Amino acid sequence: MQKITVILMIMVGMVLSSPISHAEEKAKPKKQAVEKNITLIHAGTLLAVPGQDTLTEQTIVIDGARIKEVHAGYVTGADLLLPYARIIDLKDKFVLPGLMDVHVHLTMGEDGGDGPDDSALAGVINAKKTLMAGYTTVRDVGSMGDVIFKLRKKINKGDIDGPRIFAAGQIIGVGALDGGLECNGVESCRRTTRSLIAKGADWIKIYSSCSGSKLCSNKDGAPVFFDDEITAVTEVAKKYGVKVAAHSHPRDSALFVLKYGVSSIEHGSFMNDKALKAMKKQGVYFVPTVGVHDMLEKLKREGKVKGRVLAHNDTFMKIHPETIKNAYSKGVKIATGSDAGVVPHGKNYREIERLVDLGITPSDALKMATVNGADLLDQSSDLGTVEAGKYADIIALSANPLQDIDNIEKVIFVMKNGRIYKD
Numbered sequence: 001m002q003k004i005t006v007i008l009m010i011m012v013g014m015v016l017s018s019p020i021s022h023a024e025e026k027a028k029p030k031k032q033a034v035e036k037n038i039t040l041i042h043a044g045t046l047l048a049v050p051g052q053d054t055l056t057e058q059t060i061v062i063d064g065a066r067i068k069e070v071h072a073g074y075v076t077g078a079d080l081l082l083p084y085a086r087i088i089d090l091k092d093k094f095v096l097p098g099l100m101d102v103h104v105h106l107t108m109g110e111d112g113g114d115g116p117d118d119s120a121l122a123g124v125i126n127a128k129k130t131l132m133a134g135y136t137t138v139r140d141v142g143s144m145g146d147v148i149f150k151l152r153k154k155i156n157k158g159d160i161d162g163p164r165i166f167a168a169g170q171i172i173g174v175g176a177l178d179g180g181l182e183c184n185g186v187e188s189c190r191r192t193t194r195s196l197i198a199k200g201a202d203w204i205k206i207y208s209s210c211s212g213s214k215l216c217s218n219k220d221g222a223p224v225f226f227d228d229e230i231t232a233v234t235e236v237a238k239k240y241g242v243k244v245a246a247h248s249h250p251r252d253s254a255l256f257v258l259k260y261g262v263s264s265i266e267h268g269s270f271m272n273d274k275a276l277k278a279m280k281k282q283g284v285y286f287v288p289t290v291g292v293h294d295m296l297e298k299l300k301r302e303g304k305v306k307g308r309v310l311a312h313n314d315t316f317m318k319i320h321p322e323t324i325k326n327a328y329s330k331g332v333k334i335a336t337g338s339d340a341g342v343v344p345h346g347k348n349y350r351e352i353e354r355l356v357d358l359g360i361t362p363s364d365a366l367k368m369a370t371v372n373g374a375d376l377l378d379q380s381s382d383l384g385t386v387e388a389g390k391y392a393d394i395i396a397l398s399a400n401p402l403q404d405i406d407n408i409e410k411v412i413f414v415m416k417n418g419r420i421y422k423d
Contacts, residue, residue, distance in 0.1 A: 037064050038085040039392075039418065042074045043095035045400065048386040050096065051367035054402070060095075061085075062392040065417040069388045088423075090396045090413060096366065097386050098136025098163075098393030098416060099408075100373030101348045103266055103287050103337025106130070106151065106165070107143040109345050119144045123151040127162025129346030132422055134411040136393040137164040137373065137383060139337070141205040141245055141266065142171045142180070149200045161421055164393075166202040166377055168245065172233060173207035174224045180207055183225070189232035197240050204237045205266075206230070208246045209253040212267060212292070215312055219270040219319070221250035223257070234260045243378075245287075249316075251275070258284065264376060266337065269320045271327070279332050285376045287337040288324045290358070291351040293317055295343050321358055328360055335376045336369040349408045356405040363402060392418040 041060040048055060048070065059075040061068040077085030106126045107119040123143075130138060140148050152165040171180035172192055181196070183189035183206070193204060208223055208230075210216040225233075237244050243263040248254040254265050254275040264285040265271070271279075271286075279286060296313050299305050305313060327334060338351040355365045374384030382391050396413035414422035 038062065038068075038077070038082050039088060040075065040077060040080075040082075040085050041088045041095065041394065042091050043093070043396075044091040045094045046070075046386065047094070047096040047366065047402075050370045050385070051363055057091075058095075060386060060392075060394065062394075062415075062418050065391055065419075067386060067388055067390050067392050070386065088413075088420075093396040093398060093412065094400050094407070095386070095394060095396045095413075097370045097384055097390075098395050098414070099134045099348070099352075099369045100137045100139075100336070100377075100384070101130070101135050101163075101338050101340065101351070101369075102139040102141075102264075102335045102373050102376055103289055103339050104130070104138045104140055104345075104348070105142050105339070105341025106138070106140050106162075106345070107147050108341035116145050116147055119147045120151070123147055124160055124162075126340070126345040127151065127155060127160060127165075130340065130348060131161055131163050131414060131416065132411070133346045133348055134395040134397075134408075134414055135163050135348050136395070136414070136416040137166070137377070137379075139166045139168070139203060139245075139373075139377060141168045141203065141247075141337075142341075143167070143169060145170070146199055152200075158419075164383075164416065167200070168203040168205040169196045169199060169201045171205045171207055171247070172196070174229070183229055183233060186228050186232045189229045190236055193233050193236040197236070197242055201242065204233065204242055204244045206233060206244060206246050206257070206262075208248045208257045209250050212249050212269065212316065215308060217249035217269070218312060219251055219315070221253065223250075223253040225256070230257060230260050234262065258282065264335070267320075268323060268327075269316055271323050273326070273330075276323075276327050276330050276332055279327070280330055283333065285333045285335050285372070286324075286327050287335050287376075288320070288327075288355075289337050289339040289351070290320065290324060290354045291338045291343050291348075293320070293354065294350055324355070325358055328358075328364075333372060333375075334368050335372040336365070352408050353405050362405045365405065366401065366408075392416075 039062040043058045046055045046058040059071040107123040148167045154160040155162040172183045173180035245264045246257040246262040249269040251270045254271045258278045336351045338348040371384045374380045394415045398410040399407040401407040
């Protein structure tokens, strides 16, 4: 009986004390959120979604690697109960998403060489140059050996400064055309494609024609694959969910590969209306690499090409721009790819400038270098715009590129995955 009485007394005490405890709890001031991984960017002019209108006086809230939200006005950490938030003042700058170059060769170029060691060193140097130019994402569509996969891994770990890489590895060509991997007969093509994917290829890149530097890349050049060979490549790629990019210069090589489900045509110098209409219908991207004209014009100016090669280059430089303008007018989807490695790394912006020179609006050119690139890479949910939920890939320019596209060169701030690389 005594035990029961004691238990009842304890229970009554708990009930009586409960309101006091709740009252005390309510009286306590709420703790402010202590977020040391929050960054606020005050953007004077923000092109959040290239292709749309700019916004003014915006605050981008970044939590770790991603954008948490975007506010109108200049919001402070105190306003958001985030007293430890870091503020980056870009009130007098033009802010936009990190740029994308979907046709580069990071392990090639003037810093490259003939062997894998030179290629590895070139990759490190060129990755940094590319990132500092405001390019936070690239698609590498041709490298020596497996170097690009190792470079991608080191960049992802944060050991090396460079852009996010989507890599194709070595290019597949007939009989190891132009130094690529061999695709000669069905079994060879199937084995080569599987091997690349097993090594970590995000894309497959094929030579559907020879290199643009060779006379066989002329308007009437023949496709290099047979039907069963290209079928073997594209079916293996489809089986593993990997897209195929096709290097193509002649008229008929583009028409040929478009029958087999490729996702992008690279260069596309001599494509005709039939090919462009097929691309529009299928949603195939055009990556024109018009920046290469810088190099060809320089070679001609310095007298380094003559005879048939000079005539070949002149024809290319005359027709290629018309092909690009025709594609644009027809509504073919275009993404920017500079062919850096053939042209200098770190000057990837020349592709955007040359597209504008052809009559493409600065707004559309910037969309091609962001929104469209993300779409081609199937990364629209993570990249291409400055919106909540996307990766914090953000750059700033000292002047407005919509007013003068040459301002795209004036990169003064680079952030990738929420980490600042240039400030």
